[in-house]
Amino acid sequence: VVDGGELALTVTECLTGACTTFGPTSELSLAVTTPTTATVNSTGDGGDSVVGDGYCWTGGTNSDGDDECTLRAAIDEANASADVDTIHFAIPNSDVGYSGVSPTGWTIQPATSLPTITSPTTVDGSTQTGFVGAPLIALDGSVATGTGLVFSGGNSTLRSLALHSFNDGVQLTTAGGNNVAGVWIGLLLDGTTSAPLVDDGIKLEPTSPNNTIGGPVTADRNVIAGSGVFSNNTEGIYVRSNGNVIEGNFLGTDSTGLLDRGYDDEAIDIANSSDNIVRDNVVAFNAGGGMQLSSTTRTTIVGNLIGVAADGVTPAGNGFVGIETISTNSDAVIGGTSAGDRNVIAHSGQEGLRIRAASSTTVTLLGNEIRDNGALGIDLADAGDPASGVTPNDLEDGDIGSNGLLNFPVLGAPVAGESSLGIDLDVPAGDYRIEVFTNPSGTDPSGYGEGENLIHAETVTSTGAVGDESFTLTGLPVLASGQVLTATATPDLGGGSFGGTSEFAQAATVAPAGGVLDRSVRRHDLSAFGGLDTSTPGSGITGDGFDLAGGGERLSGPAFDPTDGAITMSGWVSLTSLSGESAVVAKTGSGGTIHELIVDGSTGEAVARILVGASTIEARGGSVSTGTWHQLAAAWDGADLRLYVDGAQVDSTAAVGTLGDDRSIPVTVGDTSIQSAALVGSVDQVVLGRTARSADQIATEYLNLSDPTGMISVGAPQTEAPGSWTTTTSTTRTGSHALDAPNVTSGASPWLVAAGLDEPGLAFESWWYLTDPSAAATAAGTNTQDPPTDQREVRADVAGVDLATIEGATRTVDATDGTTIGTAVWTKVEIRTDETGTSSVLLDGTQVIAPTAHSAGTSSGSAAFRVETLPGGDSWLVDDVRVRRLVSDEPSTSLAPLHRQ
Secondary structure (H helix, E strand, O other): OOOOOEEOOOOEEEOOOOOOOEEEEOOOOOOEEOOEEEEEOOOOOOOOOOOOOOOOOOOOEOOOOOEOOOHHHHHHHHHHOOOEEEEEEOOOOOOOOEEOOOOOEEEEOOOOOOOOEOOOOEEEHHHOOOOOOOOOEEEEOOOOOOEEEEEOOOOOEEEOOEEEOOOEEEEEOOOOOOEEEOOEEOEOOOOOOEOOOOOOOEEEOOOOOOOEEEOOOHHHOOEEOOOOOOOOOOOOEEEOOOOOEEEOOEEOEOOOOOOEOOOOOEEEEEEOOEOOEEEOOEEOOOOOEEEEEEOOEOOEEEOOEEOEOOOOOOEOOOOOEEEEEEOOOEOEEEEOOOHHHOOEEEOOOOOOEEEEOOOOOOEEEEOOEEEOOOOOOEEEEEOOEOOOOOOOOOHHHOOOOHHHHOOOOEEOOOEOOOOEEEEEEOOOOEEEEEEEEEOOOOOOOOOOOOOOEEEEEEEEEEOOOOOOEEEEEEOOOOOOOOOEEEEEEEEEEEOOEEOOOOOOOOOEEOEOOOOOOOOOOOOOOOEEEOOOOOOOOEEOOOOEEEEEEOOOOEEEOOOOOOOOOOEEEEEEEEEOOOOOEEEEEEEEEOOEEEEEEEEEOOOOEEEEEEEEOOEEEEEEEOOOOEOOOEEEEEEEOOOEEEEEEOOEEEEEEEOOOOEOOOOOOOOEEOOOOOOOOOOEEEEEEEEEEOOOOOHHHHHHHHHHHHOOOOOOOOOOEEEEOOOOOEEEOOOOOOOOOEEEOOOEOOOOOOEEEEEOOOOOOEEEEEEEEEOOHHHOEEEEEEEOOOOOOOEEEEEEEOOEEEEEEEEOOEEEEEEEEOOOOOEOOEEEEEEEEOOOOEEEEEEOOEEEEEEEEOOOOOOOOEEEEEEEEEOOOOOEEEEEEEEEEOOOOOOOOOEEEEOOO
């Protein structure tokens, strides 16, 4: 169909399947005139001779003698004629505006501003003969100035032209739905030589929504360049309307994506608008920064390279901030949960991301690569303080500001060879996505990291409890020594929606395996100072410890500030010499003492000090000699400070009030942070806890570690009818004998009981050999005389194992597990009941039932085996029975900076 031709249709009924016979025919439809294309064939500047006749002609001829159609005349006809809605190019080489040497192509230099394009029109430079991907037609505004092309009719397309030397390049106004693709702005036709604009590359006015700038393929890429020396131009793309897509463009560089052609201001400036998408652009070399959002809603920024060239590697930093938000920006998403959403934000002169707005701001930052920026990777800044630096975490996250000034995670110390990481989080109740990053470039100068490579993301649930909650992230890649980690927290609102992201956590360096390890859930490992060598283990009360030679040698960790109204400090020490004060564990700095456990060298006494309110409370006593391991412990329960030496209380001092805190003072071992209490000797098993340990717990730990091989006397063995247990030599695990259970299918259960236990916490270990576990129901358990514990029983049958409480004749199942005892193999079965009445079950050293609380009981103490079902011909043998003291495992709310194993 030729340009301007008319089309009309008829409809005829087909009476047979092969259409060999027909029915009646309709009248002709209304005629439709096909769109008319005006083809520009001259670089001249004359207007159309007869505007509105549908024919582009200046009244003259072009260099080939054809009727001349200029760009100005084509726009005249497109505006005036309903027939003309496409402008193509076919300018001959003979035209005066043609250059056959670089930059090759045709240049149109209007004498005055071109007319605004007021109707839906396509201006397509790719139609010029010889086009193979790069523009061949340039609009030179050095004479006309003003704006290169203005579209106000909406639903228009501009493709494959070069515009330079105007005030503004392209302006979209009045109506939307426009497409700008494959356009070079601020460059000559060689794609590298700068010919900058005075003002903006592309302006999207408030009345022109839903435009597409660029696209997903190379041919759609716009190159929007400045001067290369950061002058005479401002924004690359200036957005003031809604629903636009800005995709695949080069902003601030040349057509190769590698050379500096930056703008004086931001590459992209979006304000007072909503539902814009910015994706897969290269934003580089701009003096003012990469992008700025102001008073926007639902802005999405994904897949962009900001501060690196198109190769993704070459530094191409923006002079200011990579991305800055000002005023109130809600539901802005920068990055995402898919790999393709990742933005690279690097080499900015200042912050990578600066979120500077009111407290209602919600800017989600997920999965980005943020590195090598001049200031913080993420700065939740004050509206009046554009670069506020690290915002410290606050108790219960009660402050307000950008992104709610969400508290960042506090990292435990990661260890080489592990694939887990402990974190603390003090945030309101809810779900939070924790993103963990490695930083091959090293620790940020601020110490709070940037996020170079995302290695793990996991959602955790906060209860909103007062103070820090502890979580263990699992499934990380195996960590390597020396890696630098950081993390962010983002509220996970469900359904793929997220809230405003925190700043980066303080960086943590992966320690070598076997280094200074914290075995509590928090994993706050310590760093060595003062020349302390942690690569070679020292002597310990059990296994390895640390040897300190004074002179400032110390371990330093996080600023542990318990907020639960209680604290325990404990540790083992073997002093080489006594002089001054020797700090086992301390939180003492230039601001004074918050809490410390030391040895007074002048008296040989243990000393505990805590700051309660404005007063320093002290307890002292006991005798700490040199050359011998001593246990020191102090516990404060909100009312009294109690001091213990070698498991016995030696002093108690009233101390009612609130425990002091100071997050600027770290916890240290072996000295204070101001080096005022050097310890010469060895330390081991140093623990800080958020609860006040009981006297029984402290004494039991002392007994276990001072004589770890010691057994508890459980009284004389005895049996209870019906049936009797015997010994056997036919099948044993070790030694010459094993216990053999009687066979029973009904009636009362035969017991084997050892009485006389009075310990608050017990571990009951034994090895079982069952010839047919599917036919048996067997059990073992403990009673202790001290409330709140009663009988704790683990029973094994065909369904697996369960944990039960027995009070009198009532058996209550507390927890179950489907793991079964092996057939005709020796299996280690353990039931551990701590001093609080909480039990767990382990099979062959693997916990199959997690710690489970029980109700209180009153039974007398015993350890026992019980046969519920064991048919004739089947055997249950028991060997290597041991009952030992048990101290509670470190609770998840405990910090153990040197609880080493």
